[in-house]
Amino acid sequence: MFNRRKDKPKKPAWREYLEAILWAVVLALLIRTWGVQAFKIPSGSMIPTLLIGDHLLVSKSSYGFKNPFTDKVLIPMGEPQRGDVVVFRFPEDKDKDFIKRIMGLPGEIVQVKGKTVYINGKPVKDPWGHFTDRTINPTRDDFGPVKVPQNKYFVMGDNRDQSYDSRFWFNRRGGFVPKEDILGKAFIIYWSWEGHTFGVRLGRVGDLIN
Template identity: 35%
Template sequence: MTFSLILFLLTVFTGVLWVLDVFVWKPKRVKVMSDELQQFDRSNEDALRRGVQSVVAARSAMVTRMNERPKWLEYTAGFFPVIFFIFILRSFIFEPFRIPSGSMMPTLESGDMILVNKYNYGLRLPVLNTKIVPIGEPERGDVIVFRYPADEKIDYIKRVVGLPGDKIEYINKRLTINGKPVPVTADGKYYDEAKMQELDQFVEQLGKKDHRILNNRAAPAGAYPLPIHNNPDACDYVRGGLICTVPKDTYFVLGDNRDNSEDSRYWGFVPEKNLVGRANMIWMNLSKPSRIGFFD
């Protein structure tokens, strides 16, 4: 059971109890306590008039109890406003994710905790993931989180390279879109601490957006379709790489760590319905706080 479903069920459960308490149970409690308070006032009319402290304190305690929930409701319905706020925030505005691998280095490193904008690509119903309000579409160069087409219980993060209808060529570790080579500029070296190896770093320009990518000289050029590829007929696998035409309502994505990323070269295209949102901010990295901030 996914966290989204658990959060949805908690919101419904605590919300039902909150509504019942506000509109049914609390009025009954108040009525009972009001009757008891009136009886108390009649029985202690003289003491109250004289301001006997013990009687006044007892009356104040009764008034306080009048507005208190039973403990079981305090720990269920009482949490509804907080749970509801988190549900709305996580479902429609921002959702946190943790980067589990190095496939998006150097842009994102393992351990980066990122915020994903949930409304950039349209508002979707929680759990069902059905778009209800169209707002925008992914642009070339966006870093997106999506439900992995081969197993939608898993979330992936990659960079959008191909839009619907684009012809994508990735041959000998160089990218061409619709017949135009994507500009790249050498940018020194990058040291992968996890694998203790030095990689070639480049600045790649997708449209108006620049970002850094990595290549491993020791890794062979080329790609191959996995058995889980969701549209192998849209791609031709050639010596040193592949040529794909991106189908309607899908996107071609790559990891920035090009020789260490399982992406559209292997398992196919990201359907529009699988989009979760756009990522552009690291909000925490416990081992490297200096990484906190926005990224391209």
Template identity: 40%
Template sequence: MDFELLLVVATLVSGLIWLIDRLAFRPRRRARLTNEARALGNEAGIESGQVNDNEPLLVDYAKSFFPILLAVLVIRSFLFEPFRIPSGSMMPTLLVGDFILVNKYSYGLRLPVINTKVVPIGEPARGDVAVFRYPEQPEVDYIKRIIGLPGDTVRVDGQRLWINGDEVDLETTGRYEGDANLKHAGLTQAIETLPEGGPHQILMDTDRRLGSAQWTVPEGHYFVMGDNRNHSNDSRFWGFVPESNLVGKAVMIWLHWNWQDGGFDAGRIGRSIDTVDAD
């Protein structure tokens, strides 16, 4: 059971316990206690509300936790959800150990668990860093950059990229030295400028040859790639992301902590993902 489903179930159960008690059992409990108080001559206690209705512990817990669970559910499902970056596929934009916030309403409000869009608000744009449910394993969340929109033709030939027949501008800027564990240090760093999507930084392993292929993005789907081009499992290998699999747009880094390196980097906190520079 994933966390989102567990949160929905916990919120529903605690709310139902509180509601059923409020409508059915509390009135009976209070009536019984009121009759007992009258029998003991405690009329003053009845009038002043001092008669304790001995609320069951389960109901007390449900009443206490329900508003908290409901608030977390609403924020996480419709506003922002935290994620941790577990791999280097989006380097240098995002590093292993980055904790990010994902805007859940950028691509429309969706019901939790079933992920059905109920309020259309916006659509993905080329260049967005998006979180989505991995099509081959929907319980796993992936994060990649949106390269191709519905109807686009995307072509990859080696390290170069074409969109709708136009070659995407690519400017090499030097060697990458920012990876603390050195797994990707020494890769070629470049600035790629997508049409309508603006510039972003990517990493390329020029010693590894990428193949040549072309795709046409079907309606209701998106073509995604990682910024670490030679070290990313993305649409080049498993196909397109259905619109129904989208979770939201990554917008900000709120913490960086890499347990493997024991590294806490306060300098990355609060950085907008749209403007993250390589270290």
């Protein structure tokens, strides 16, 4: 009995290596574009939620799958909500990435009076705000009211007395973060390093970001 199936010619080694490299590049691009990305916290603007030296993962598909070339959402997966901690392109320099918490949603009127955040004229539930200075600084602690435009968001750092956020960008760049500039939602701390003591904060590793 004869096997009439012809043996397929074997691929040359260089082609197998090239295909493996190409598939690895494609997979890396898919993960970076629609999967998760790692970020490191360089400042204290999100204390106590996030500390300097925290390393975190950001889900880039939390709000939908984007076209990597135009930032247009191809498959919606939900809208950013108040309280979400997001990484986004800094409005004053799009080459830099910032991390803050969303406080004002599209169409809402945001105001800060004496450190208290008001949404549409009512004080908002704000368990995230952290204050180290009891004095009232009019530039920092009294703001607005302003209406958040459609498809944009008002963001603040949890360390309210030491955060460069929408309150301070307002006069120059409108103070709002466009939806297309949101890179993703932070969801977990995977590593934490205390620079002054060169120690690992094992107790923070694995903490979910809320």
